[in-house]
Amino acid sequence: MxxxxxGTARFAVPTLRRLAKSVSxxxxxxxRPTGRGMxxxxxxxxxxAEEIGLPVVTPERARAPEFVAHIASLDADALVVAAYGQxxxxxLLDSAKHGGINLHGSxxxxxxxxxxxxxxxxxxxxxxxxxxxxMDKGMDTGDMIAIExxxxxxxxxxxxxxxxLGELGAEMAERWMxxxxxxxxxxxxxxxxxxxxxxxxxxEEAELRFDRDAFGEYRRFRAFTPSPGAxxxxxxxxxxxxxxxxxxxxxxxGEVLETRRSxxxxxxxxxxxxxxxxxEGKKRMAGSDFANGARLHPGRSVLPHSG
Numbered sequence: 361m362x363x364x365x366x367g368t369a370r371f372a373v374p375t376l377r378r379l380a381k382s383v384s385x386x387x388x389x390x391x392r393p394t395g396r397g398m399x400x401x402x403x404x405x406x407x408x409a410e411e412i413g414l415p416v417v418t419p420e421r422a423r424a425p426e427f428v429a430h431i432a433s434l435d436a437d438a439l440v441v442a443a444y445g446q447x448x449x450x451x452l453l454d455s456a457k458h459g460g461i462n463l464h465g466s467x468x469x470x471x472x473x474x475x476x477x478x479x480x481x482x483x484x485x486x487x488x489x490x491x492x493x494x495m496d497k498g499m500d501t502g503d504m505i506a507i508e509x510x511x512x513x514x515x516x517x518x519x520x521x522x523x524x525l526g527e528l529g530a531e532m533a534e535r536w537m538x539x540x541x542x543x544x545x546x547x548x549x550x551x552x553x554x555x556x557x558x559x560x561x562x563x564e565e566a567e568l569r570f571d572r573d574a575f576g577e578y579r580r581f582r583a584f585t586p587s588p589g590a591x592x593x594x595x596x597x598x599x600x601x602x603x604x605x606x607x608x609x610x611x612x613x614g615e616v617l618e619t620r621r622s623x624x625x626x627x628x629x630x631x632x633x634x635x636x637x638x639x640e641g642k643k644r645m646a647g648s649d650f651a652n653g654a655r656l657h658p659g660r661s662v663l664p665h666s667g
Contacts, residue, residue, distance in 0.1 A: 361541045364436045364456065365414075366422070367405040371465060371477075371522050372442035374530035376405060379537060380412050384434055389445050390418040423449035431455045437541040441495060442529060445474070450497045458540055460495035463529040465522070467491060467507060469555035472500035477525060478518050479558035482583035487511050488521065490529045492536055494547050501555075503547035505540070508532060515605065517585040561588060568592040568601065570613040570663060574630030578606050581632075594662040596654055602644055603636035614663030616656050623647030625662060 361382035367375070368389045376386065386409040391400040402410075409416045419427045423446075431439070432455035439456045441448065442463040453460040466476035468491040473479075480488045489509035496502040508528055512521065539545050566584035568577045568591070581590040581604045590601045594614075611617045611626025618624035622633040634647035656662070 361537060362435065362437050363537065363541075364431060364434060364439050365405075365409075366439060366441040366444040366448070366460075368403045368445045369443035369522075370404040371526040371529070372444070372463075373404050373408045374526045375440065375442050375463060375533045376408055376414075377412070378530040378534045379440060380414060382537070383414055383440075384436065385431075386414050386416045387422065387431075387444070388416060388418055390420055422446050422452060425451075428452045428455060438537065439495075440533060440537065442533075447497075447499055448495065453495055453497070458543065461505070461533075461537070461540055462493050462495045462500070462502070463533060464491045464493060464500055465489075465525045465529070466558065467509060468493060468500060468504060469550040469552060471556055471558040473558040474560040476558040477521050478561055478583045481512060481516065481518060481521065482579055484579055485512055488525070490525055490532060492529075492532050501550060501552070503549050505545055505547060506532060506536060515582070517582045519586045563588045566590045568632075570625070571628050574606060574627040574632050577627055578604065578632060593664045595664055596639070596662060598640045599634075599650075600638040600640075601634060601636075602638060603634075605633050605635065607631040607633045612661070614661045616651070616658055616660045616662060618658065619648060619651035619656050621648060623651045623656070 362384055363382045364385045365376055365383045366387045388403045388405040391402050394401040406416050428451050436456040438458040439460040441460050448460055467489045471479050487509050489507060491504055492506040494503045566588050568580055581601055584590045592599055607624050609617050609624055609631045611631055613626055613628050615626040617626055617631055622635050624631050624633045636644060637647050637650055638644045
């Protein structure tokens with residue numbers, strides 16, 4: 361096999377490692393500024409490719425004619441695409457014998473788009489999976505080749521599920537790509553009438569609020585942990601939430617219910633235990649340590665702008 365691999369996010373790394381011996385070129389997004397210092401950071405795929413020893417290119421626009429011509433010159437059997445971050449043009453898909461083969465982290469046609477894993481958790485889905493599909497010029501609209509399902513556990517976070525689905529996708533790619541490169545596979549069109557979208561996450565969506573129910577806000581925490589990072593605004597400032605769990609206690613929204621074993625705070629219906637948090641401008645710490653340092657006690661309100 362002669363494959364060109366397109367990927368950016370951590371989800372794609374296991375697949376690259378499984379297929380590395382057959383990959384002639386890795387394509388990923390350019391280094392982007394991240395963190396407080398806004399230092400340029402290479403993508404997980406770029407770091408993995410350099411570790412393996414594979415050539416890497418980082419085009420700003422994968423649909424640029426000169427780049428398409430370069431890919432066509434490689435005479436690839438297929439383009440393998442996983443969490444790349446750009447929609448590939450039809451000309452680029454046509455540059456390989458068997459076109460583009462995409463590993464998508466959802467049960468298509470549900471959750472087409474940039475954030476399928478996060479949206480599935482946020483919506484309270486009980487299962488998800490990986491769909492191997494033949495790409496077309498649309499956004500995750502191509503024919504399906506294979507689907508593998510996994511349950512979503514009640515405490516699974518986005519980060520944990522991304523690792524699980526990344527490994528599942530790698531197994532699927534290793535099993536199917538030899539057949540695809542021989543043309544030995546069937547394709548099933550998607551039912552476009554039942555399609556749903558999973559748009560890119562806005563950081564503001566990761567805000568938990570005390571005036572919403574705890575169960576839904578726990579899903580929000582799980583969906584946006586570790587990225588972009590769940591947070592909540594309190595009378596003590598903005599707090600990033602690293603580890604949380606549902607509590608069986610009840611109280612008023614913003615009411616401190618427990619500080620000894622963990623920092624437990626009421627929501628409109630139910631409560632959450634803040635096990636590990638990061639107050640603004642400080643290091644990560646246990647919720648109970650924060651409560652002690654802030655002299656919080658049961659009965660006190662931490663609603664924004666409250667005393």
